[in-house]
Amino acid sequence: xxxxxxxxxxxxxxxxxxxxxxxxxxxxxxxxxxxxxxxxxxxxxxxxxxxxxxxxxxxxxxxxxxxxxxxxxxxxxxxxxxxxxxxxxxxxxxxxxxxxxxxxxxxxxxxxxxxxxxxxxxxxxxxxxxxxxxxxxxxxxxxxxxxxxxxxxxxxxxxxxxxxxxxxxxxxxxxxxxxxxxxxxxxxxxxxxxxxxxxxxxxxxxxxxxxxxxxxxxxxxxxxxxxxxxxxxxxxxxxxxxxxxxxxxxxxxxxxxxxxxxxxxxxxxxxxxxxxxxxxxxxxxxxxxxxxxxxxxxxxxxxxxxxxxxxxxxxxxxxxxxxxxxxxxxxxxxxxxxxxxxxxxxxxxxxxxxxxxxxxx
Ligand SMILES: CCCCCC/C=C/CC(=O)SCCNC(=O)CCNC(=O)[C@H](O)C(C)(C)COP(=O)(O)OP(=O)(O)OC[C@H]1O[C@@H](n2cnc3c(N)ncnc32)[C@H](O)[C@@H]1OP(=O)(O)O
Numbered sequence: 001x002x003x004x005x006x007x008x009x010x011x012x013x014x015x016x017x018x019x020x021x022x023x024x025x026x027x028x029x030x031x032x033x034x035x036x037x038x039x040x041x042x043x044x045x046x047x048x049x050x051x052x053x054x055x056x057x058x059x060x061x062x063x064x065x066x067x068x069x070x071x072x073x074x075x076x077x078x079x080x081x082x083x084x085x086x087x088x089x090x091x092x093x094x095x096x097x098x099x100x101x102x103x104x105x106x107x108x109x110x111x112x113x114x115x116x117x118x119x120x121x122x123x124x125x126x127x128x129x130x131x132x133x134x135x136x137x138x139x140x141x142x143x144x145x146x147x148x149x150x151x152x153x154x155x156x157x158x159x160x161x162x163x164x165x166x167x168x169x170x171x172x173x174x175x176x177x178x179x180x181x182x183x184x185x186x187x188x189x190x191x192x193x194x195x196x197x198x199x200x201x202x203x204x205x206x207x208x209x210x211x212x213x214x215x216x217x218x219x220x221x222x223x224x225x226x227x228x229x230x231x232x233x234x235x236x237x238x239x240x241x242x243x244x245x246x247x248x249x250x251x252x253x254x255x256x257x258x259x260x261x262x263x264x265x266x267x268x269x270x271x272x273x274x275x276x277x278x279x280x281x282x283x284x285x286x287x288x289x290x291x292x293x294x295x296x297x298x299x300x301x302x303x304x305x306x307x308x309x310x311x312x313x314x315x316x317x318x319x320x321x322x323x324x325x326x327x328x329x330x331x332x333x334x335x336x337x338x339x340x341x342x343x344x345x346x347x348x349x350x351x352x353x354x355x356x357x358x359x360x361x
Pocket of ligand 1 (some may be wrong): 067068070103104106107108109110111112128131132150152153154155157158179180184190311361
């Protein structure tokens with residue numbers, strides 16, 4: 001949610017996602033649907049459509065990377081840029097995140113970005129993913145997720161990074177962190193995000209089992225705040241947004257993501273002169289491990305030994321999309337440096353570990 005109003009992401013140099021973009025048109029501006037009589041203009045990029053309403057200070061941001069809104073490097077990058085653009089525009093205080101693709105909110109990481117790619121690409125991809133997480137989780141805007149489709153894995157993380165979640169009541173629209181079923185072990189920050197939302201025991205169970213919750217269960221466990229008929233998702237999200245924005249000067253109080261989402265000692269939040277650090281820098285100080293993530297090409301046996309048991313080919317074949325498996329798999333693993341202070345906590349650092357599988361016959 002909103003941070004102190006004067007606090008913005010000054011540390012832009014750390015977030016230079018446009019450098020990652022290849023062949024993407026950004027900043028296209030066109031009249032908003034419905035006339036845009038208030039002067040608000042629709043803008044966006046190839047994969048992110050932004051419909052701003054200057055009068056209410058709320059923008060609707062739609063993911064449109066068909067068919068399933070997989071988080072490709074381009075989509076991650078364009079999301080970061082679009083959010084940054086709105087954060088920099090004082091007109092806007094809230095964003096509703098939703099999908100422009102039927103039946104899917106977001107399928108999570110684009111597995112084609114990490115299968116059969118070289119370590120440099122995987123590292124670039126992993127970094128972009130973390131940047132989006134930091135950008136959403138520590139956003140100075142109120143973020144409401146209008147979840148109008150399936151919401152597994154990375155899609156769920158995006159939703160969890162929002163202040164509030166409204167899910168369409170369709171049993172096919174399941175939500176949760178199913179990473180373990182893919183042989184991906186949740187990094188600590190992903191686990192923490194789950195715990196912060198649904199509590200320790202529920203997270204322990206859900207993460208380890210890779211549970212995907214249908215709407216009623218998602219509501220019961222606290223993963224979403226409202227479940228409503230599909231045609232009411234958008235309007236409910238707008239009502240929720242109004243409720244959050246009704247709080248005077250959200251973020252100028254001590255109640256905001258920094259308050260709730262960190263347990264940082266004061267010296268990580270403030271510099272020697274007592275000035276509040278930019279949120280991205282504060283987050284990096286709290287979690288130096290984030291900066292230390294390195295892609296290492298580990299020998300499969302080493303990966304299995306260091307990172308725990310590698311998933312079997314049968315298991316992966318059962319869950320991974322056929323298109324992904326058609327490519328030579330993997331890739332290696334993302335792990336923390338040996339020198340990381342948390343290296344001992346294996347459960348937390350088994351970040352992204354796939355088995356080394358032979359080419360599909
Ligand atoms: C804030 C930053 C993010 C932090 C992220 C932290 C880490 C997250 C880890 C992950 O996200 S790993 C990815 C896990 N994702 C999944 O398990 C989703 C798998 N997909 C599905 O469950 C379904 O596809 C769906 C999303 C429910 C949609 O079902 P639908 O029946 O509508 O479509 P499909 O026929 O299944 O798929 C269409 C097409 O898309 C391919 N595909 C599906 N998922 C992915 C994916 N994640 N990456 C790449 N490609 C994917 C699928 O293979 C089909 O391809 P085809 O060529 O048409 O056969």
